[in-house]
Amino acid sequence: MQDKIRQKARELLSSGAVKVVIGYGEGTGSRVRALFIQRPEDADRLIMDERCVQNLAVYLTKHEVRAIGKPAIVAKMPVIRSINHLAYEEQFNEGDIAVIGISDSDELVDLPDLTSVREYAAKNPLLLTAEERAELDKLETMTREERWNYWLEELSNCIKCYACRASCPMCYCPRCTVEVNQPQWISVPAHEIGNVEWHIMRAMHLAGRCVNCGECTRACPVKIPLRLLNQRIIADIAVNFGQSEDYALAAFNPNDKEDFIR
Amino acid sequence: MIDKKLLQKGSLDELVKKLKSGGTRVFAPVEKGGKVLFDEVDSAAAMARDYVQTTLSAKDVILPRCEEMMRFTTGQGTVTMEKAPDLPPPAVVLGVRPCDARSIAVVNAVYLKDYNDALYKSKIDNTTIVGISCAKCDEYCFCTSVNGSPGDTEGSDILLTEVDGGNYLAEIVTEKGKALAAMAPELFTAAGSEDKAKHLADVKVQFDLKAVEKKLPGVFDGEVWITQSLRCIGCGTCSYVCPACTCFDIQDETDGNRGVRLRCWDSCGFGQFTLHTSGHNPREVQSQRWRQRIMHKFSYQPDQLQVTGCVGCGRCSRACPVDMNILQHIKDIEAQ
Numbered sequence: 001m002q003d004k005i006r007q008k009a010r011e012l013l014s015s016g017a018v019k020v021v022i023g024y025g026e027g028t029g030s031r032v033r034a035l036f037i038q039r040p041e042d043a044d045r046l047i048m049d050e051r052c053v054q055n056l057a058v059y060l061t062k063h064e065v066r067a068i069g070k071p072a073i074v075a076k077m078p079v080i081r082s083i084n085h086l087a088y089e090e091q092f093n094e095g096d097i098a099v100i101g102i103s104d105s106d107e108l109v110d111l112p113d114l115t116s117v118r119e120y121a122a123k124n125p126l127l128l129t130a131e132e133r134a135e136l137d138k139l140e141t142m143t144r145e146e147r148w149n150y151w152l153e154e155l156s157n158c159i160k161c162y163a164c165r166a167s168c169p170m171c172y173c174p175r176c177t178v179e180v181n182q183p184q185w186i187s188v189p190a191h192e193i194g195n196v197e198w199h200i201m202r203a204m205h206l207a208g209r210c211v212n213c214g215e216c217t218r219a220c221p222v223k224i225p226l227r228l229l230n231q232r233i234i235a236d237i238a239v240n241f242g243q244s245e246d247y248a249l250a251a252f253n254p255n256d257k258e259d260f261i262r
Numbered sequence: 263m264i265d266k267k268l269l270q271k272g273s274l275d276e277l278v279k280k281l282k283s284g285g286t287r288v289f290a291p292v293e294k295g296g297k298v299l300f301d302e303v304d305s306a307a308a309m310a311r312d313y314v315q316t317t318l319s320a321k322d323v324i325l326p327r328c329e330e331m332m333r334f335t336t337g338q339g340t341v342t343m344e345k346a347p348d349l350p351p352p353a354v355v356l357g358v359r360p361c362d363a364r365s366i367a368v369v370n371a372v373y374l375k376d377y378n379d380a381l382y383k384s385k386i387d388n389t390t391i392v393g394i395s396c397a398k399c400d401e402y403c404f405c406t407s408v409n410g411s412p413g414d415t416e417g418s419d420i421l422l423t424e425v426d427g428g429n430y431l432a433e434i435v436t437e438k439g440k441a442l443a444a445m446a447p448e449l450f451t452a453a454g455s456e457d458k459a460k461h462l463a464d465v466k467v468q469f470d471l472k473a474v475e476k477k478l479p480g481v482f483d484g485e486v487w488i489t490q491s492l493r494c495i496g497c498g499t500c501s502y503v504c505p506a507c508t509c510f511d512i513q514d515e516t517d518g519n520r521g522v523r524l525r526c527w528d529s530c531g532f533g534q535f536t537l538h539t540s541g542h543n544p545r546e547v548q549s550q551r552w553r554q555r556i557m558h559k560f561s562y563q564p565d566q567l568q569v570t571g572c573v574g575c576g577r578c579s580r581a582c583p584v585d586m587n588i589l590q591h592i593k594d595i596e597a598q
Contacts, residue, residue: 028401029401033585034493036492059493062495063547064488157297157299159318159527160526160527161499161502161529162532165497166496166497167495167584184515188511188513188526189327189513189524190327190527191328194328215583221499221503222297
């Protein structure tokens with residue numbers, strides 16, 4: 001797989017089809033990190049193994065990366081899903097990016113355009129694993145009070161570093177709600193109410209958009225299980241809306257039968 | 263002259279209980295859910311063992327993530343300020359690593375040098391630091407490259423080093439340390455000939471601090487910042503886990519005509535950090551923000567405050583979601 005990615009990256013850079021390939025490479029110690037390969041001869045620095053889990057789609061909306069020129073991105077399933085959502089939300093147009101797709105069975109997938117990305121994402125619907133369901137069920141067995149206290153305890157560690165937001169491909173707003181202060185919708189300080197408001201607001205803004213890549217949980221320096229908030233919403237949407245291609249809560253229809261949305 | 267005593271293995275717990283019974287708040291590293299955080303403890307038994315470094319530093323005790331500055335009430339053309347909140351009871355922070363203890367000099371330089379910040383001063387004056395030497399280190403530690411060491415006494419009021427038999431060599435460094443030891447003199451017995459060095463981690467020197475300081479002004483306009491920061495996602499994790507980062511933001515929270523003013527941690531990693539009301543941002547790209555972080559710690563602070571703004575605790579590198587490794591970056595700059 002690694003060789004195929006390198007080969008593909010080399011081709012894309014040599015032909016001038018893209019200016020940069022966003023992929024994974026060796027970091028410090030046993031860590032991996034995002035690489036931005038700009039010369040064909042550097043393609044051999046790209047790697048692919050089980051450590052390569054960061055959702056690289058976060059870089060597709062990053063000003064500094066966009067400034068380099070057209071990117072190709074090494075994309076496993078969560079990244080493919082993110083690209084699909086970002087395209088749906090018109091964060092880029094056809095031809096703006098190239099995708100080096102990798103299937104769950106570790107094969108290169110040919111995704112020449114955004115339509116093929118959409119079709120591939122539709123064929124591989126977002127489903128929670130049995131383990132993820134079990135964790136959610138555990139929360140469900142708590143009383144409402146116990147669950148509230150569980151979250152208060154977890155969120156009390158939050159220092160508002162916003163690593164959850166910064167690491168999330170779907171959090172690309174140039175100005176986040178928490179930074180709007182006329183009026184101040186969300187309390188900024190990292191006190192109890194500030195932390196609760198922040199994480200509930202973020203989860204609601206990800207409803208129907210979260211691809212369950214787990215990046216927020218991995219990025220959190222104090223290990224708050226943020227993915228559980230989003231998985232709860234994913235599970236609810238699956239029950240109430242089915243595996244809709246219209247992205248459930250993110251969809252807006254001017255002809256919606258509900259008045260309040262217009 | 264540092265007074266050396268011996269604190270028996272079981273005496274640490276007695277010390278904690280004695281402090282608690284006198285109304286002192288005792289903070290110590292506690293392990294929970296895979297992280298080690300400073301929390302109030304009732305006994306030394308609650309203290310985490312066998313970790314290299316706490317997830318967050320003890321900075322929260324002297325410079326809380328958010329703290330009340332004042333309360334106010336607005337009326338018809340008037341603002342009435344209310345009394346500042348009462349000072350919390352004295353605190354003892356137990357189990358502070360020597361690198362973190364050194365960071366207090368950086369915070370002091372910022373908050374007490376030109377302007378005497380009363381809010382901070384009340385907390386630091388009220389806090390006693392009982393450090394604990396490092397028997398272990400990891401690949402992220404580099405205290406010895408920034409003039410520290412795993413058994414450094416600077417910044418600690420008392421420094422404990424675990425010696426043979428689980429007992430502690432207690433080095434009583436400051437007047438505050440003496441006062442603390444005097445609260446339980448029976449627990450601090452005469453020290454023998456403990457070999458402290460034998461019980462310390464071996465942290466290799468990785469770069470020449472003076473050379474880096476000298477080099478930095480010359481690379482201000484270099485490409486290195488862009489290369490290093492392309493993968494930086496612009497969160498505030500590095501600043502918030504850092505014991506020596508001191509920047510803050512002020513937030514007013516109001517409810518009707520009453521309000522409270524809070525001082526909150528802020529980070530130069532955020533795009534908003536330098537955003538002006540006009541919309542202009544002097545640090546509009548991440549490379550400029552990353553450069554600021556390094557320049558501030560390794561060039562501006564040594565130059566203006568005579569302290570290095572980094573103590574080599576390695577937390578920012580450990581916590582960074584995208585492997586922005588400060589040690590590697592500094593070494594790369596040195597090699598330029």
